[in-house]
Amino acid sequence: MKSREISKETIKKVVSISQSIEGYKPASKLLQQQAKEIMAKYNVKISA
Structure with a gap:
C-alpha cells in the first residue's frame, strides 16, 4: 500500500473548512494565558 503525499496547504484548507x-x-490570548496558569497550578494538561 502506497502512502500518498499530502501538501501542507491541503491539510490547512481541510482543517479550516472543518x-x-x-x-x-x-481562543483569545488572555484566555490561553489563564488556561496555562490553571494547568500549571493544578499540574494538569488539557487540549485547548
Whole structure:
C-alpha cells in the first residue's frame, strides 16, 4: 500500500473548512494565558 503525499496547504484548507463548519473560534490570548496558569497550578494538561 502506497502512502500518498499530502501538501501542507491541503491539510490547512481541510482543517479550516472543518473548523468553520463546527463554528470553531480561536481562543483569545488572555484566555490561553489563564488556561496555562490553571494547568500549571493544578499540574494538569488539557487540549485547548
